[in-house]
Amino acid sequence: MRQIFDAELRQIGEDLVQMSRMVDAAVTRAGKALLEADLQVAQEVIAADHDIDALQRELDERCVHLLAQQAPVATDLRIVVSALRMSMTLERMGDLARHVAEVARGRYPAHAIRPTAQPTFVAMAEAASEVAREVTTLLGTRDLELASEIEKNDDVLDDLHEQTFATLLSPEWDGTTQEAVDITLVGRYYERFGDHATSVARRIVFLVTGDVEDGSSRV
Numbered sequence: 437m438r439q440i441f442d443a444e445l446r447q448i449g450e451d452l453v454q455m456s457r458m459v460d461a462a463v464t465r466a467g468k469a470l471l472e473a474d475l476q477v478a479q480e481v482i483a484a485d486h487d488i489d490a491l492q493r494e495l496d497e498r499c500v501h502l503l504a505q506q507a508p509v510a511t512d513l514r515i516v517v518s519a520l521r522m523s524m525t526l527e528r529m530g531d532l533a534r535h536v537a538e539v540a541r542g543r544y545p546a547h548a549i550r551p552t553a554q555p556t557f558v559a560m561a562e563a564a565s566e567v568a569r570e571v572t573t574l575l576g577t578r579d580l581e582l583a584s585e586i587e588k589n590d591d592v593l594d595d596l597h598e599q600t601f602a603t604l605l606s607p608e609w610d611g612t613t614q615e616a617v618d619i620t621l622v623g624r625y626y627e628r629f630g631d632h633a634t635s636v637a638r639r640i641v642f643l644v645t646g647d648v649e650d651g652s653s654r655v
Contacts, residue, residue: 467561593630
């Protein structure tokens, strides 16, 4: 029985890594769609979000089955409950990538982001992709130093988010109301993406150390 249970736990871990890879691809391609006004890529990101949602449902069902059938305790219980929370967080990250793609699709053939704001969003897209890659690696390694690095990269996204407001409040801003709304929304999507990545990082710290404070979510 223990061998079967351990195999189930390994499968849960593999599913989380797979979800994270899908989120990484989604946010990277969403950034491309946004910055290049690429309708096809935007459509692909939006469609692929269904696959992330489906994997989350499968993973959650497996976790609930383990809780009901095996009644795990101590470390095993912590792993299963944490997996449930992280799958939900990864699904939300996928949703945020989809939202970015939806903005790109909604403004096609025009660019959603004005040239004056492009440098900020290029940096945000790169930072979001980097943090997504780090989350995938973290789920496979449980490297506490990497968990700390994810929090630092979230700070980068927070700073870039502040820059979007500076752009909108600048005397040189001459964009339309719709362009201002798009910048505000997309900036918020990327900022929240980083917050969710931090939530996963803290949950991994909790798994490794048992520290409830580090494992708590701030999102």
